[in-house]
Amino acid sequence: MLIAIVEDTPVNLLIMQSLVKRLGEHDCQVFSDPELGLAWCQDTPPDLVIVDYMMPRLDGLEFIRRCRSTPILQERPILMVTAAAEKEVRYAALEAGATDFLTKPIDKHEFIPRVRNMLQLRAAMAATAHRADELAIAVKMATAEIHLRERETIMRLARAAEFRDPETGAHILRMAHYSALIAQQLGLPGEAIDMLLSAAPMHDVGKLGTPDHILLKPGRLTAEEMGIMRQHANIGYEILRNSSSPMLQMAAEIALNHHEKFDGSGYPNSKTGQDIPLTGRIVAVADVFDALTSDRPYKPAWELTRAREHLIAGRGSHFDPACVDIFIANWDKVLEIRSIHQD
Amino acid sequence: METNAIRIFDRQWVLEQIGGDENLLHAIIEVFLVDSPAIRQQLTNALQNLDTHKLHAAAHCAKSAVGNFGVQAAVQAAAHLEDAAKTGDTSDLDSLTDALCRALIGVEDTLRQEIS
Numbered sequence: 001m002l003i004a005i006v007e008d009t010p011v012n013l014l015i016m017q018s019l020v021k022r023l024g025e026h027d028c029q030v031f032s033d034p035e036l037g038l039a040w041c042q043d044t045p046p047d048l049v050i051v052d053y054m055m056p057r058l059d060g061l062e063f064i065r066r067c068r069s070t071p072i073l074q075e076r077p078i079l080m081v082t083a084a085a086e087k088e089v090r091y092a093a094l095e096a097g098a099t100d101f102l103t104k105p106i107d108k109h110e111f112i113p114r115v116r117n118m119l120q121l122r123a124a125m126a127a128t129a130h131r132a133d134e135l136a137i138a139v140k141m142a143t144a145e146i147h148l149r150e151r152e153t154i155m156r157l158a159r160a161a162e163f164r165d166p167e168t169g170a171h172i173l174r175m176a177h178y179s180a181l182i183a184q185q186l187g188l189p190g191e192a193i194d195m196l197l198s199a200a201p202m203h204d205v206g207k208l209g210t211p212d213h214i215l216l217k218p219g220r221l222t223a224e225e226m227g228i229m230r231q232h233a234n235i236g237y238e239i240l241r242n243s244s245s246p247m248l249q250m251a252a253e254i255a256l257n258h259h260e261k262f263d264g265s266g267y268p269n270s271k272t273g274q275d276i277p278l279t280g281r282i283v284a285v286a287d288v289f290d291a292l293t294s295d296r297p298y299k300p301a302w303e304l305t306r307a308r309e310h311l312i313a314g315r316g317s318h319f320d321p322a323c324v325d326i327f328i329a330n331w332d333k334v335l336e337i338r339s340i341h342q343d
Numbered sequence: 344m345e346t347n348a349i350r351i352f353d354r355q356w357v358l359e360q361i362g363g364d365e366n367l368l369h370a371i372i373e374v375f376l377v378d379s380p381a382i383r384q385q386l387t388n389a390l391q392n393l394d395t396h397k398l399h400a401a402a403h404c405a406k407s408a409v410g411n412f413g414v415q416a417a418v419q420a421a422a423h424l425e426d427a428a429k430t431g432d433t434s435d436l437d438s439l440t441d442a443l444c445r446a447l448i449g450v451e452d453t454l455r456q457e458i459s
Contacts, residue, residue, distance in 0.1 A: 105410040
């Protein structure tokens with residue numbers, strides 16, 4: 001253990017240092033100058049500080065206060081050395097944060113047990129802190145594993161929806177990465193971006209509830225069929241909502257809102273502008289762009305420039321202008337994502 | 344005062360306080376013999392400047408150092424000066440400072456004999 005003794009009377013310093021040596025192999029640093037002692041303690045937090053009360057320039061009370069205002073020293077045991085009669089000093093020392101007292105003149109019978117007790121206290125505190133750190137790491141690892149499983153479950157659910165849909169697995173990856181790209185450029189926090197990356201692939205999970213003859217129809221849908229098709233937004237929301245998982249909550253929000261349009265002409269709730277959750281506005285751009293640039297049973301893939309012009313034309317009507325602007329401004333990254341996640 | 348100091352110094356008590364370590368006793372005496380004249384000088388300077396704050400600090404230091412040798416006469420002399428300096432009562436500072444310096448010299452003489 002590392003022990004600091006701060007005491008301006010050389011005789012006391014020598015006695016305390018000698019008695020500490022009797023307690024075992026401890027590293028003992030002594031300071032007759034309290035300011036130097038404080039600076040050292042703040043730089044090299046000792047396991048125990050023994051400090052005199054009355055010292056020039058910086059008395060023991062102020063020394064303790066400054067230690068306690070130093071985060072790393074807030075929990076370290078501090079023994080203050082006082083004369084037995086100075087009761088008011090003891091009260092003030094307790095108020096300042098002293099852990100215990102030693103009386104002068106230094107008495108081996110008092111000094112050694114008190115110092116030993118303080119070192120045992122420190123060892124117990126360190127062991128507790130170590131255990132808390134271990135538990136925190138274990139919780140973090142377990143949480144990460146749960147998140148991984150949650151993400152895997154979501155991806156499998158998305159794949160289940162995908163099997164009934166002509167859209168490919170690469171589509172959900174591309175639109176998820178396009179969504180994450182927009183979110184990142186909009187300045188969303190890293191945690192939200194990660195969540196969006198996992199939640200966006202669920203946008204069409206509601207198509208599990210769409211009949212095959214409509215979902216897989218190669219030609220144009222009738223008005224009635226289109227109405228049924230559009231129910232997938234609400235169905236997806238019903239499948240995903242009310243989860244305690246923030247990721248599934250976001251996925252539910254996306255499923256419900258990714259077909260809303262900025263001017264209110266979208267479905268299912270005809271929301272407008274900022275009333276459409278940001279995740280819905282982001283995914284709308286990402287999903288439409290990838291759908292346009294992918295082959296479908298009812299249409300060939302559009303040229304990239306045509307799809308790009310479509311987004312720009314829909315700026316403020318179909319799409320949130322900010323999301324379109326960011327998407328276009330990061331065109332190189334869009335192409336990179338498209339290149340990595342090919343069908 | 345010197346006679347009292349010599350008579351009251353209790354070698355066994357001091358040894359008991361520091362764990363029976365003869366070498367440590369020798370070492371702290373040597374340290375005290377360096378420290379005590381410096382404290383006396385501080386007392387004298389503080390008195391000359393009528394600096395009660397420094398006088399109080401030096402008296403406290405003397406009390407703390409000499410207390411380890413169990414010489415009650417010197418401890419009391421230091422405590423009296425410490426109290427007077429703390430209250431700002433300057434009427435007896437001359438005599439109290441003189442008494443403490445004499446007590447310290449007495450302890451120094453006694454301890455010097457101890458290690459000679």
